[in-house]
Amino acid sequence: MNQTLSVIPNEPAITPELIAQHGLTPEEYERIVKLLDRTPSFTELGIFSAMWNEHCSYKSSKVHLRTLPTEAPWVIQGPGENAGVIDIGDGLAVVFKMESHNHPSYIEPYQGAATGVGGILRDVFTMGARPIACLNALSFGDPKHPKTRALVAGVVAGIGGYGNSFGVPTVGGEVRFDRRYDGNCLVNAMAVGLAETDKIFYAKATGIGMPIVYLGSKTGRDGIHGATMASAEFGADAEEKRPTVQVGDPFSEKLLLEACLEIMAKGCVIAIQDMGAAGLTCSAVEMGAKGDLGVTLDLDKVPCRETGMSAYEMMLSESQERMLMVLKPDKEKEAEAIFRKWGLDFAVVGETTPSKRFVVRHGGAVVADLPIKELGDEAPVYRRPFTERGKQAEIDPASVKAPVGIAEVLEALIGSPNLCSKRWVWEQYDHVILGNTVQRPGGDAAVIRINDGPKALALTADVTPRYCEADPFEGGKQAVAEAYRNLSAVGAKPLALTDNLNFGNPERPDIMGQFVGCVRGIGAAARALDFPVVSGNVSLYNETNGRAILPTPTIGGVGLIDEFTRSMTMAFKSEGEAILVIGGTRGWLGQSLYLRELCGREDGAPPPVDLAVERRHGDFVRSLIRDGLITAAHDVSDGGLLVALVEMAIASGIGAVLEAPSEVPAHAFWFGEDQARYLVTARNVEPIMERAKAAGVPVTPLGATGGALVSISGERPLRVADLKQRFEAWLPAYMVGSH
Amino acid sequence: MKSAVVVFPGINRERDMARALRLASGREPAMVWHADTALPAGTDLVVIPGGFSYGDYLRCGAIAARAPIMDAVRGFAAKGGLVLAICNGFQIACEAGLLPGVLMRNAQLRFICRDVYLRVERSDTPFTRGYNAGQVIRVPVAHGEGNYIADGETIARLESEGRVLFRYSSPDGMIDPNWNHNGAMNGIAGIINERGNVLGMMPHPENHVEASMGRTDGRGLFAGLLDHFKVAA
Amino acid sequence: MKARVTVTLKPGILDPQGKAIEGALRSLGVGGVTSVRQGKVFEIEIEGADRAGAEAALKSAAEKLLANTVIENYRIELGGQ
Amino acid sequence: MKARVTVTLKPGILDPQGKAIEGALRSLGVGGVTSVRQGKVFEIEIEGADRAGAEAALKSAAEKLLANTVIENYRIELGGQ
Ligand SMILES: Nc1ncnc2c1ncn2[C@@H]1O[C@H](COP(=O)(O)OP(=O)(O)O)[C@@H](O)[C@H]1O
């Protein structure tokens, strides 16, 4: 195939600088030349750079991701499609995925976060699912860093701005602050949709000579690879051609959703793929490669927003709210009418071919002619060297006692940036639209009724990055275990998870070691808990000036509740009920918030996660909920027992009288972060104790609910109302600049 | 009760509304497309639901208010037909001249979704006969621009003619700025037109209609409307 | 032909955004600003070179859609080719 | 002193609002409009009569707050007293 393509005037010559600007190494470029048996054209170089970059090719992470467990009898589609799909019975499937939009959100917080939400929603409805909920996991820098406040304001407004307008409830997530995110905030968005099991749509094209249709909004110069475009090669009109920030248009996306679902219902669609990162390139190549078919695109047919766009620009544009679809030829007119009704662009831009080549024409010339399978399959795969961090020393609780009493510690923690209420955030999200929100944000997991019931989904997003850094393997396990626990605490059977792996530069062995360790931990936990990974996303190179973010493998968990009216909440229900802690307490202070916020130390081994125990305790709590033996449940995580207990008190306005522990030092007992624990309340303790004994689950009475105070014998009692005030105050006060 | 729900591009609470109407009346409402020029024959109640018609671009409700179907809605209202306009619907009704005033951005400039308390000011209208005057109900709001304003003369007229049907209040019915989340003048959450047949309100009673979901304070509005048509029949 | 329609709030109408910006400018240490009112500007391309026709179209656009004349004023400026 | 800061989207940045308005004008029968882009205008009162000082303050206001310079351009006009 030693042909040359027509020479396009004014295209830059392929120089080593240009190759480097495309993020390709000299070796990778050699590989391209060998594959083609000639020099690539400028457009082809752009296509390769898009297909072979970390984001599309997963070249640093692939070998490790393959180790994750992805199967279970209820998994319909694991990783590899736009989103994962699981069967929830009654002919229904849940489609979900989480994805990051970190860098764009740091550059332009509102639009970056908004388009992140838009992208993940598209992944879900591309598969034929109507989105029913969103979650978001956000990591920001030190509250005192001058950029943090504006990032929080912009990101939260952007997530709300998109989801609210699109019409999906945003029901859960997390918000953390840590100076390690100073130069790199993380915005991880998750979307969950509902489809019929026999009407799931995939990216794989079938049939030769089938029309490939472009749908949605027009193409502009949005988000084209910055480094490339900044090159001087473009000459005098560089200013005009500057790549631009992607702007979200939730209105168009809502129309796109309705139009797509309508033509899917009418049986017009053979294959469908949304245009996400590297837009037209990735979507067209994937459709063809998955179906062992070639694809020919005619760029003169692509609806453009701007004049004079080059083939290179069109192939790499990341304009939002666009789709590519292979249509049944006899349904073309019908499909077009539907799209016109919704006021969207519709254009046949190509067709499938038997050649297995990816051919792109523009202005009468062939600007790219590439082997379609190799574009994806031959992408480099790296086994990057990694070094694993040694185990940290365990911390003796007696050696790290803060100079203040239990009451003061509690007051400090409950009003601290990481433990305080995130109401200021989630009140900007419409969390009640669609009328199915059984449990709103603020609990352990959100609960969303499915259609008119009786089933419901429980949804959560979790990770504890400081554990992941101290011990990647334990941290990876803990993230999965915490998601499992949050789902169990509302009475849901955990079914499957999506992961969003945010790390620094994988070319650094220590960072790669974090990645490898976390993935191993996630895999181990997912396997032990029967909680497979069905979709995910990797975001690497999150670092500034050589300083990486904390390793942050966010876990999005989905669980199923058979009868939504019986989902469990964490608020105390009435006075005089027994409070029990399920799970053992050694008083583990390594990497705890107590250590960090009160002692100014960030060291020690994080709490180990015993997966067999996690599973046993989860099963136990779910059985108590199912059999109506408990009145409230809450998992114990960051901040430990007393923080969890106070959250239950605040949620209800009811206080508690607690007994001081005898075996473990008080500060370690109340604030240690031992895993696999839940707090529950019950009117009748006997049957629970009996079951616990039989199941081998440690259950310890802690006290009773009642009154307006949280009091521990020997400590200063605290008013629930005052604790609530502290809990609620920090974030709103921070956002108006008062601290 | 035969109801018709008007659907503009970008409207997104039409399903919530359809469910509330169905649960109240046992009947599926007709969904009417913005480009249509007529309402289904025999329509008793027209509903303009919540959402982001046309993305709320330009001004909330501005573009929808000029859609073809709105002439039919205006005609229907002019003949005394009942129109229920909620959230974006309220904004559209104001822009369409069916109701006076404007909904500006919330005073704190943020979108707010939370349960609020409303004092029902009158029970002698088709929209509020399912409640008692002075009753306080709890329903959600979800909007960025619900801050009702009008000129002094209009406000005075609304008040003197008893056209404010719902007001943001404390749980025990006090009108208090601390319980007015969007800064609306006089705590106005919902008003009717002069003739009393068009109601615009920001909160979402349609999201609180099922006991199994925890709250039913929105039911009174739909039950009242049903009652109104039963009595009329 | 290029044109511009500027839409501003009528005097006396409360402008919460403008107020918030005033406050924010103060806390950013931008001195001397005593009042801010926010409006909209529409940059419009209109076909043909008939100024009178264009002006009529723009007036109708402003009246029918771009401005809510209950609370807003508008101003039309016609540019050159 | 009166001033005006006009903030407009940079060329090439998607303007969903402008696009929706274009469509609406077309269906309202307002003829000839081929493109609409929406921006913001801030009408500002600034103390003192020192034009240079005012100009500096406005520039800082625009950079820090009024415009999002990642996606927007701004223009400052100083009026008379
Ligand atoms: N960004 C967010 N969006 C929506 N809800 C959030 C967000 N951040 C926190 N929440 C909600 O606040 C509650 C507490 O969050 P978190 O402290 O992270 O819980 P947990 O420790 O149980 O995982 C949860 O219900 C969560 O869904």
Ligand SMILES: [Mg+2]
């Ligand atoms: Mg929890």
